[in-house]
Amino acid sequence: MPETQRSETGAAELRAPVELRVAAELTQLPVLRAMAETITLLNEFNLDEISDVKLAVDQICSELIGDAVDGAELVCRFQLGGKVLWVAISTSTRTAEAPDRQGFGWHVLRTLTDSIAVDREPLDTSTAGYRTTVELTKVKGGA
Template sequence: MRPDVELRLPVDSAYVSVLRATTVSLAARLDFTIDDIEDLRIAVGEASAMVLPSATEGSDLVCRYYMRPGEVSITVAVESEDPELPEEEGFAWQVLSALTTETSTTYENGVFSVTLTMNSTVSL
């Protein structure tokens, strides 16, 4: 499935603010509430913090947005040779789980990704 929006940025935590700002703009276009938007902004920051330490030097931080009315799925991914998979009992994972409808991680073909899905709390 082709993403509605895809960003490729250098693997550097300085660029996470670009992902957060993009997330805010896209969620607002989907008529998410202010609270939902803030939760997504925080979740994208946490997902980025999870994948960045595992990134292969010189690779890209890739963020893909899949949008449907009342729902957005965001995948934050990096190339990695040896990812540090998050512990489901860890603080960061608990934050993501609390802020989103669904959260998952994958590592396949040398790519480590965290996927977040959120459904708007607004009834459509």
């Protein structure tokens, strides 16, 4: 998410980001879910919000991992500013269509988060993949 959007919602309170880099493999999902849970728990999100973030991170990571190029790395970045948690998850995908924004999973993601967006870079011939980033926000206490 652009810094200008973040600064409008409390730049004075922006905390240092936490970033986790793992192999883009399904075996890493428990680690990513645990990180999402720990960050939201330590920042006093309520139980429903914690569950929402965990489920959203799990769903996004699962979809990106399913379309990741061989040997890709998945990067999960969390940043808190005031009551807003920003999460950006990225990897190199084989296709330009991941994640599917027309399906039921995307509808669930829109329900679990306060905002969600996908950014995709053009094909990188060195990795034979599209750098795909899904960004979401969750507001503590509701929007």
